[in-house]
Amino acid sequence: MYRLALNMLFGDRAKLAMLLCGLAFSALLMAQQSSVFFGIMSWTYTPMVNIRAQVWVSDPMVEQVNDAKPLRDTDLSRVRSVDGVAWVAPLHTSFVQARMQDGNFKLITLVGIDADTFAGAPALLTQGRIEDLRLPDTVIVDEWGASLMGRMGVGPDGKPRSTPLKVGDTFEINDIQARIVGICKVKRAFTGGPFVYTTYDRAKGYTLGARRTLSFMLVEPQKGVTPTELCGRIERDTGLKAWTSDTVIWNWGERSLARNTFWWFWTNTGIPFSFGTAVLLGLFVGIAISGQTFYSFVLENLKYFAAIKAMGAGMGVIARMLFVQAFTAGLIGFGLGAGMAQGIGRAMIEKGMPPFVMYPQILWATFVLVLGISFVSAIIGIIKVSRVDAASVFRG
């Protein structure tokens, strides 16, 4: 009977198309919005990805990576003395205004790294050399930032330029020249500003007036000491807060600064509500369109279901037929919707905006929700058919 149930479904192409549209749109909305949500949320802990270190140490009051509370430079020595520490490097992060050649200002994320070890330096430079950061007044700008800031520059002819900044170009931070010696490739941040890397000492100069400039300390554990273990020791011995750099979203440990950042944005911003509403909307639209279309399909076939009942098919058989029809439509609708979401995602990733992270778990969750919509649709149909009297087939 299941083969016939499928033929009944595929035989009514108009209804099937409508049903698939509803389910596909719903799957698309749920998968795409969830992926953009996780993409945006992954931007919140971007510094954890761009500045690589096994252990981060911060002021105990720090809640998330974008909210650095400056430490004293002497804290470096305190952490260095903790048993199990291989090395410690200072890190400065702050938001400052950069003045471009055309007089415009641009908010940037200034990252000051240790000039000796370059701990926390970007992993990939597309232009220049990291060692050139040791030269006076030098910075490294990220690729996207170079493109953004390039549009605020002035060309040799004195007209606005349209090309990205490149090695050799300059701008100013707090009236101090910043000369570009490298372009790096890093992940974009939630705050939207370009990443500008310089040395820790030069960053102090760029942020004149700030008494404390040590935002975080980057720590490497000695061989045989796990980051989690070292975090415990640092906290016990110094009273500072130590974090692991775990950014694998599904493996977050309790000491993950990325996790704290993620949840800080979750609880302190309207982002989850906004995207959650869109996902719920997708679910409700799916239930409404698919439920109604499937109900209409059942209504149109009601007299045939009544005839099948009269011929001796029990409600169990008919219910299974309806489930087969609804779940088949659900599977196809999910495939179409998830495929479209992937396509849109690829286009987004190429363009870089908005961020898009489609975890396998998002696909699984969407799959389950689409099957849930199919289940609800089937149940509505089953209730309708169960109320049909088999004797009604004799009433013309």
Add this chain to the structure above:
Amino acid sequence: MSPPTPPIAVRASGVDMFFGTPDNQVVALKQADFEARRGELIMLVGPSGCGKTTLLSVIAGTLTPQAGSVEVFGQRLDGLGQEELTSFRRKNLGFVFQSFNLIPTLSVIENVMVPLLIQGRPYDEAHARAGAIIEKVGLKGREEGRPNALSGGQQQRVAIARALVHEPPLLICDEPTSALDKDTGAQIMQMVRDLSRSPERCVVVVTHDHRIFRFADRIAEMEDGRISRVVDDPKLLETAHL
């Protein structure tokens, strides 16, 4: 010496059937008695609202009467639960409906396969048996077409094939010719008669169509929810305009 009377196939005794609420009750059957024998084609006739369809539904086990007993091929239907009635219909009944009730999104052969698939027969076996009976009703070559592409007479032939494909002992026909012209109606009734004629099978036909009375072995006339008379005189049947 006259041949022995065939055994009873369907017996309904003292059947009462009411619809509506106690304050607004409609009496459909009132102490109705009905008998049909094996090997015969019996027609239930009477004016609209006399209870023909209700009696047919009671015999088919799709309605349970408030009073009286119903016995079909030795099986008492009164007192059976819904599942048992469903199982009974699946094994023992074939239906031909007034409006054919062929599923338009399925092919002709798939429509005919339905009773066999409901019985749990394998798809291939059902396909083969359905093909054979479609050939018998003269629609070979139309198996894969949709019912909507057929004429009314052809659609009713498909319905007859569907009703007989699982070889049920009781064939229930509800106004099988009401949607057909005179000649097609006669052809259909001839087909019902030819294909269903068997000492072990009984055919009950509800009809208004006096043009087909001549195909009946007996005619039971209903009035006010009960059988008022039964005609079995062949001469009278030939010219019957009840």
